[in-house]
Amino acid sequence: xxxxxxxxSSASLVMQKKSFFIENDKHVKKQRKIADTYAKQPRRINCKxxxxxxxxxxxFIKDMIEYKICNNCSHLNGANEDTNEFCEAIYTKDSGESYxxxxxxxxxxxxxxxxxxxxxxxxxxxxxxxxxxxxHPDKLKYLDFGAGSGYFTAALKKIGLTNVFGSEVSKCQVExxxxxxxxxxxxxHEISNTNKVLQNTDANVVSMIGVLEHLQNPREVMNYIKxxxxxxxLYISVPLFSLSVYLEMSFPxxxxxxxxxxxxxxYTENSLNYxxxxxxxxxxxxxxxxxxxVDLYRDISIIVEKNHASNKxxxxxxxxxxxxxxSMQFELDKKHLSSEVHLLLKxx
Ligand SMILES: [Zn+2]
Numbered sequence: 001x002x003x004x005x006x007x008x009s010s011a012s013l014v015m016q017k018k019s020f021f022i023e024n025d026k027h028v029k030k031q032r033k034i035a036d037t038y039a040k041q042p043r044r045i046n047c048k049x050x051x052x053x054x055x056x057x058x059x060f061i062k063d064m065i066e067y068k069i070c071n072n073c074s075h076l077n078g079a080n081e082d083t084n085e086f087c088e089a090i091y092t093k094d095s096g097e098s099y100x101x102x103x104x105x106x107x108x109x110x111x112x113x114x115x116x117x118x119x120x121x122x123x124x125x126x127x128x129x130x131x132x133x134x135x136h137p138d139k140l141k142y143l144d145f146g147a148g149s150g151y152f153t154a155a156l157k158k159i160g161l162t163n164v165f166g167s168e169v170s171k172c173q174v175e176x177x178x179x180x181x182x183x184x185x186x187x188x189h190e191i192s193n194t195n196k197v198l199q200n201t202d203a204n205v206v207s208m209i210g211v212l213e214h215l216q217n218p219r220e221v222m223n224y225i226k227x228x229x230x231x232x233x234l235y236i237s238v239p240l241f242s243l244s245v246y247l248e249m250s251f252p253x254x255x256x257x258x259x260x261x262x263x264x265x266x267y268t269e270n271s272l273n274y275x276x277x278x279x280x281x282x283x284x285x286x287x288x289x290x291x292x293x294v295d296l297y298r299d300i301s302i303i304v305e306k307n308h309a310s311n312k313x314x315x316x317x318x319x320x321x322x323x324x325x326x327s328m329q330f331e332l333d334k335k336h337l338s339s340e341v342h343l344l345l346k347x348x
Contacts, residue, residue: 003285006333027255035063041080049075075271076241078264119155129285143203146211150177198224207235241266243292251299281345290338293329
């Protein structure tokens with residue numbers, strides 16, 4: 001039986017992403033600076049997902065960047081390449097300090113809260129799906145690729161798994177994550193060694209939580225995973241071309257979380273199916289949930305506030321929307337229209 005799950009409470013998200021509400025203009029400024037760099041890169045000729053030729057015409061422009069929907073697999077592509085120069089500028093400059101800034105939490109309490117509220121549900125979902133597929137999760141070896149500060153590896157260990165490792169390009173995040181967990185679970189790999197890590201791993205389960213979309217060659221990476229006989233499962237979470245993107249087009253002065261920075265392309269249900277077919281994977285579990293309605297709430301709140309509305313008006317809006325965010329989002333999630341999906345893929 002295949003597992004399908006929808007929805008997730010937004011409470012922790014609204015709480016933990018406060019900075020997006022109160023420091024909007026700072027985030028927008030940074031977003032536009034990255035967009036400027038991206039728009040200066042050479043044109044992207046082929047779809048990031050299926051490698052098909054992208055059309056000459058664009059479907060929309062946002063932050064001066066053209067975007068195109070692939071005619072072959074429906075993947076959404078930015079019209080420029082994420083070159084070495086672009087990736088280094090956003091991920092590894094100052095050993096990744098600037099990129100890590102948005103991830104690194106200050107205290108051990110904050111770190112653990114993030115692990116519990118955001119990452120343990122992801123780990124639980126994986127383990128439940130593996131058991132459902134007849135596996136003994138404690139007998140498998142796990143590699144979290146693009147492990148960041150180790151939130152997901154920490155969650156896997158917290159729910160009782162021991163054979164867990166993480167690999168990450170940012171030295172700064174690896175040091176921080178190992179310090180927070182008092183362990184050596186995480187290690188650093190060079191961007192240029194991405195393929196070797198996946199070619200040589202003896203892990204049975206590779207996870208890439210919010211990673212595939214950031215890779216320069218996702219197709220190459222999928223090929224290495226496909227060819228590595230040790231790997232049986234791939235657990236991914238990717239951002240999707242969803243309502244949030246339309247909100248971003250409609251609210252240019254509110255920080256964009258979905259299609260900006262390292263997200264130069266977005267998946268669709270079709271483009272994911274295309275990828276799974278091409279690289280020989282079955283989707284055995286899927287969890288659809290998104291932040292589209294939180295984005296809508298944030299968009300309206302920030303614009304209303306910018307229009308010098310009274311606190312009374314702002315609070316009335318809050319009271320109106322917050323109690324229905326989850327149920328509104330749930331309707332999108334059920335129809336696979338959310339801004340994110342977690343998939344457990346099994347090699348055919
Ligand atoms: Zn395509």
